[in-house]
Amino acid sequence: MNIQKNVSLKELNTFGIDKKATFYAEAHNSQEVIEAITQAEQLGVGIFILGGGSNILLTKDIDALVLKMNIKGIDTVAEDEQYVYLKVGAGEVWHDFVQYCIAHGYGGVENLSLIPGTVGASPMQNIGAYGVEIKDVFESLEAVHMQTKFLKTFSHAACRFGYRESIFKNEAKGKYIITHVTFRLSKQPTFNTEYGAIKATLDEMGIKKLDIQSISKAVIAIRQSKLPDPAVIGNAASFFKNPTISPIHYEALKQEHPSIPGFKTEKGIKVPAAWLLEQAGWKGKTFGNIGVHKDQPLVLVNYGGGEGEAIKQLSQDIQRDILRRYNIQLQPEVNVV
Numbered sequence: 143m144n145i146q147k148n149v150s151l152k153e154l155n156t157f158g159i160d161k162k163a164t165f166y167a168e169a170h171n172s173q174e175v176i177e178a179i180t181q182a183e184q185l186g187v188g189i190f191i192l193g194g195g196s197n198i199l200l201t202k203d204i205d206a207l208v209l210k211m212n213i214k215g216i217d218t219v220a221e222d223e224q225y226v227y228l229k230v231g232a233g234e235v236w237h238d239f240v241q242y243c244i245a246h247g248y249g250g251v252e253n254l255s256l257i258p259g260t261v262g263a264s265p266m267q268n269i270g271a272y273g274v275e276i277k278d279v280f281e282s283l284e285a286v287h288m289q290t291k292f293l294k295t296f297s298h299a300a301c302r303f304g305y306r307e308s309i310f311k312n313e314a315k316g317k318y319i320i321t322h323v324t325f326r327l328s329k330q331p332t333f334n335t336e337y338g339a340i341k342a343t344l345d346e347m348g349i350k351k352l353d354i355q356s357i358s359k360a361v362i363a364i365r366q367s368k369l370p371d372p373a374v375i376g377n378a379a380s381f382f383k384n385p386t387i388s389p390i391h392y393e394a395l396k397q398e399h400p401s402i403p404g405f406k407t408e409k410g411i412k413v414p415a416a417w418l419l420e421q422a423g424w425k426g427k428t429f430g431n432i433g434v435h436k437d438q439p440l441v442l443v444n445y446g447g448g449e450g451e452a453i454k455q456l457s458q459d460i461q462r463d464i465l466r467r468y469n470i471q472l473q474p475e476v477n478v479v
């Protein structure tokens with residue numbers, strides 16, 4: 143295993159923050175993951191797992207062995223009339239996996255087209271978009287326990303998925319390295335076009351016969367028109383999760399702000415964080431080379447040369463302001479490191 147020293151992570155995180163890893167290596171299989179844990183023990187440092195770097199904000203150099211997940215491969219492990227079960231390496235690029243499924247006619251992930259990052263990170267926050275979350279197609283995953291170096295299989299229930307949540311962001315945080323994820327895809331896909339502008343976009347595209355390919359194309363078109371491309375402006379998309387508040391709290395806010403949107407969920411009323419930030423005047427605010435995106439108030443940006451610490455400070459200023467105005471505590475979706 144080739145371990146490098148003092149490696150810049152600038153090109154390895156979508157915010158484009160220029161911080162260094164004290165040690166850096168890449169893992170191409172489960173054995174190399176175990177070897178990396180041993181190497182880190184010998185070096186006397188911890189391990190930090192890096193996928194595509196699209197959900198992290200680096201505020202300091204990482205004094206650890208940064209292990210970039212490069213485990214590849216998509217294997218069919220089981221099949222029946224209805225479903226196919228694909229075991230996928232943690233280092234596969236998520237969107238490449240989605241394209242693989244579409245090319246093979248396997249339905250379930252088309253609404254999750256173009257989400258940046260790796261397959262291994264997808265269960266971390268139960269990635270979701272356009273009415274679908276990976277929990278809807280997740281079967282199980284394999285992960286190496288960092289202390290015992292044993293491989294453990296996590297079932298769907300064991301992952302405790304929630305909205306942008308899993309056990310890996312809570313009790314199991316920093317304890318496991320996910321090496322493979324198995325998904326259950328449908329051979330007779332049902333289509334999910336209710337969410338957002340999918341239907342309107344399909345109409346605009348003149349799609350007559352609905353299939354997973356056309357849904358993927360519509361989702362890609364919507365995403366490209368809405369979200370800033372990290373290759374142009376550094377960002378990690380939604381910085382905060384949409385908060386859920388009690389019906390009483392929501393009704394009280396509605397008295398004061400009659401246009402406040404709210405969506406009933408099992409846990410209460412979900413309020414779009416973007417609405418709160420826009421109403422509070424954060425949209426488009428710039429502070430030197432960082433700021434809040436001009437069209438997407440939930441997206442904090444690095445225009446170039448920005449510091450992670452300054453973006454973290456901005457996120458905390460926003461949290462304080464939203465708490466003061468609406469009595470709502472926003473939680474970050476991005477992992478602040």
Ligand SMILES: Cc1cc2nc3c(=O)[nH]c(=O)nc-3n(C[C@H](O)[C@H](O)[C@H](O)COP(=O)(O)OP(=O)(O)OC[C@H]3O[C@@H](n4cnc5c(N)ncnc54)[C@H](O)[C@@H]3O)c2cc1C
Nearest residue numbers: 193194195196197258259260262263269270271320378379
């Ligand atoms: C333009 C843009 C659009 C986005 N749109 C969406 C969206 O629509 N929906 C959505 O849910 N997210 C979205 N995201 C967020 C992001 O794409 C996802 O969270 C993605 O799953 C992160 O993958 P990654 O490989 O880049 O993870 P990283 O940023 O590399 O890592 C994220 C966290 O997971 C840990 N980790 C990564 N891989 C592993 C592993 N194999 N084992 C253990 N821990 C691991 C890391 O240590 C870190 O704590 C978007 C981001 C961007 C930049």
